[in-house]
Amino acid sequence: MILSTNPHDFAVAVRLLRGGAVAVFPTDTVYGLGVAVSEKTSPDAVFVLKNRDRGKTLPLLIGAGEQLQELGREVPEYAFALADQHWPGALTLVVKASSAVPRQFQSDAGTIAVRYPAHPATLALLEALGTPLAATSANRSGMPPALSVRALDPALVNGVVLVIDGGISPGGIPSTIVSCTGHEPVLLREGAIPWH
Secondary structure, eight states: EEEESHHHHHHHHHHHHHHTEEEEOOSSSSSSSEEOOSSOOOSHHHHHHOOOOTTTTOOOOOOSHHHHHEEEEEEEHHHHHHHHHOSSSEEEEEEOOTTTGGGGGEEESSEEEEEOOOHHHHHHHHHHTTEEEEEESSSTTTTOOOOOSSSSSSSHHSSEEEEEESSSOOOOOOOEEEEEESSSSSEEOOSSOOOO
C-alpha cells in the first residue's frame, strides 16, 4: 500500500504501525524501513526484510529532543550538548537504554541508538504515532540506500505493509553515529555530519 503524506493517509499509516506493521517512509537522510516501538511490537520483520545482522540494533527515531532524557539512562552531559548542536539532523547517539525502551528494541548490552530527524514528514508521522520508530535504511544490507520510492528494491516494497511517499529525500548520506556510553564521545560511523 503506497500512501501520501496527507493527514488522511497518515491516519491509516498510524493505525497500521500501531498494529505492528512494517513501513517504509522518508527521512532527512535516506528512506527508512521501520516499526513502531512498543511492548506489543517487534523489530524481527525488519531484520528479515533487510537481511540485517541481528547484532546491529535498530536506531530509534524520535520526534522531540527531550525524548533522549526519557529513553536514555545515565546520559552524559556531552551527549546533550551534541544533541543541542546537531538535532534535529543526521546525528545518531548511542546511549544506555532506560526501562522506557522495550527490551526487544535494546542491544544485548542494554544500549539504544537515538536520532531526531529533520524531515517534516517523518516528524509529522512520529507526532501522530506518539512513539518512536525503530528504523534503518530501506535497502537490503550491502545495497545502496534509496532516496525515493521509485529507487526502492521491489522485493522490499512487496514485503512491507505500507510505503509513505514523501518525494526525494534531501540528504542521501546516512547519519553520523557517536557512542555516548563512556566518559567521552566515540565516533562509530562518520556520515552526513563531519567529525573532527
